[in-house]
Every structure is written in C-alpha cells, then in structure tokens.
Amino acid sequence: MRPLKLLVTLVLFSLLSACSWFGGDEKVAPDVPEQQLYDEALSALEADNYELAVEKLQLLEARYPFGRYSEQAQLELIYAYFRNYEPESASAAADRFIRLHPNHDNIDYAYYLKGLTAFEQDRSFLEKYLPIDVSQRDPGAALESFESFSTLLNRYPDSEYAPDAQKRMQYLKNRLAAHEIHVAAYYMKREAWVAAANRGRYVVENLQETPAVPDALAIMAEAYTELGMHDLANNSREVLQLNYPEYEVRPFKQRSATLLQTATFGLLGGEPPAEPARPVPLADRQRADAQSRASDEKAEQEERSWFSRMTFGVFDDEEESAPAE
Numbered sequence: 001m002r003p004l005k006l007l008v009t010l011v012l013f014s015l016l017s018a019c020s021w022f023g024g025d026e027k028v029a030p031d032v033p034e035q036q037l038y039d040e041a042l043s044a045l046e047a048d049n050y051e052l053a054v055e056k057l058q059l060l061e062a063r064y065p066f067g068r069y070s071e072q073a074q075l076e077l078i079y080a081y082f083r084n085y086e087p088e089s090a091s092a093a094a095d096r097f098i099r100l101h102p103n104h105d106n107i108d109y110a111y112y113l114k115g116l117t118a119f120e121q122d123r124s125f126l127e128k129y130l131p132i133d134v135s136q137r138d139p140g141a142a143l144e145s146f147e148s149f150s151t152l153l154n155r156y157p158d159s160e161y162a163p164d165a166q167k168r169m170q171y172l173k174n175r176l177a178a179h180e181i182h183v184a185a186y187y188m189k190r191e192a193w194v195a196a197a198n199r200g201r202y203v204v205e206n207l208q209e210t211p212a213v214p215d216a217l218a219i220m221a222e223a224y225t226e227l228g229m230h231d232l233a234n235n236s237r238e239v240l241q242l243n244y245p246e247y248e249v250r251p252f253k254q255r256s257a258t259l260l261q262t263a264t265f266g267l268l269g270g271e272p273p274a275e276p277a278r279p280v281p282l283a284d285r286q287r288a289d290a291q292s293r294a295s296d297e298k299a300e301q302e303e304r305s306w307f308s309r310m311t312f313g314v315f316d317d318e319e320e321s322a323p324a325e
Helices: 002-016 034-046 048-065 070-083 087-100 107-122 140-155 162-189 195-204 213-227 230-243 259-264 283-304 306-310 316-321
Strands: none
Touching: 002 070, 002 259, 034 048, 034 070, 034 140, 048 070, 070 107, 070 140, 087 107, 087 140, 107 140, 162 195, 162 213
16 A cells, blocks of 8 residues: 555656656746837838737737837737738727827827728728629628728828828728618618618718719619608609719619519519619729720820821911911
8 A cells, every 4th residue: 555655646746747857947038128129029020020020019018018119019019910910909909009098199090000900801802803792791890990080080180191091981981882772772672661761861961972872862762652752752853863864763672573584583574673883993993084084085086187187287286276267
C-alpha cells in the first residue's frame, strides 16, 4: 500500500511540473517602450501589413492606456481593422473612440471610417464585378453607413472627408430608395395596397432626387386607386405626369392569369408586372455620359455643309460671317 502512495505522489509531481518540460518556464518579454511600439505600428501600416499593425496597436493601447500616443493609436486601430477586413471590430473601435473622445480634433475621421466600413460591408465582392441587383439585399449596412456619413456632414460640414462622404451618400440614397420600391412592388403583387402606398410615399417624402421616385409615384397612384382613394391617386398621377412626362406607366400588381398563360405555365399570354428602377453605378453613368457626348459630336460633324466637308473646313469662318440673304 505504501509503494502505491509513493507512486501516486510521484505522478502528481510529474504532472504539475510538466509545463516546465515544454517551455512553460520561458521568460516573459520585457515591456517595449511606447515610442518603439508606435513606430513599429506605423511601419506595419506603411508596409500594408495590417495584421501586424493591429497586433502592435492593441499592445500599445493595453500597456500604455494613458500614454502620449493612446488616442492616436485608437484612431489608427480603426483604420487597421478596416484594412484588415474586420468590419465588426472597426465599427466597435470607432464607436468606442467617439464615446471616449467626443471633442477630439479628428472625431470627423472616426465618423468617416465608421461610415466607410459599413459602406464596404454592404458591397459584396461579386457586386464590384457582376451586375447584381442590390435592391433585393438587406439594406442594414447601407443604412448604417448613410447615418454615419449624415452625422459627419451635419456636425462637421467643413471636414476634409465631407465631399467624399456626400458622394457616397448619394449612391446609398439611390440604393435605399431602390430597396423600398422593390418591397413596394412585392406588396403590389400580393395586393397589400396600404403597405405598398406607404412605401411609395416614404420614397417621395424622404428619398427625393433618386431614380426610384417615378416608380414610387406610380405605385402610389395604382395602390390608392385600388383602395378607392381617388383624390390621392389623381394627385400622385398628376405629379408623376408633370415631373416625369416620359415615364411609361405600367401596372405593378399581378394580373389575373389568362388561359394561354395558364397552359404555358406563365411563359406566354401575359404581360409581366412593372419592374422597379435600380440604382445606376457611377461608372455606368460616366460611360453613358461619354457615349452621349461622342454621339453629339458625331451628329454635329454630320450636320456640316457639303462645301465645308469638301474644303476641310477652311472657309468655315467666312461662311459663318456671311450675312443671311
């Protein structure tokens, strides 16, 4: 019995000291000076090594919470999280900085980074390269980004980040309006007239100057007609015709299936409901403007007289200065 107790005691001592066999007795690295940690973090940021930058900035904030670089390190940490594709951490770090330093000189930068983080979070990788309809996606991140940029513009209109934030807000505004119309069109197909009319009215009242406004007015006119509110329907229709005379009005509600449509499982014999407008990307708008300018220049060249073309424009000035008969 006694040898057994001795054996158990030896085993326990062996287990307790096992950590020392695998390097558990290694010495803890000494504290790195604050200046050195900050310089190493900046060097990592300049080298695009954002993972290392996050590590250094976290260590700097933990060891020197009241140091001379503490506040700046918190700002740099937001940016490092953003560039390291950690949107949740970046947003949390921005909220923490805004809460702890509401009167900081660079508080506008924190709002801008928070909005930019949500903006990039809303845009998927495939959306940048494929024509994906973003109006069908949850607009939570887009709404958060819009609110951050809006706070930045309202509180700090002279900020150097305000112009870029304003451009991004216009895109987000189109994105949110398109989503509202997508939901309204869904309600129209399900004959939920009140819900559809409310969505359209929200777009008209809060998201003006977006491509979705004519769709919103058309939905309001059609929904109010179905509800028997003819005065509101006529008002919506008049506003639509006055401001968008070229808009092609098509019904958004789901029409009753015809016999041919039923026999062909909806492939033939029916006109599909109207589709809501979608936000046009900036690159597509610039490309369309360039094509329009090129077409105008070509048309102007074709309108030149035969004499001007034959003489390669040499006598254009004389021809313009000649008095009309």
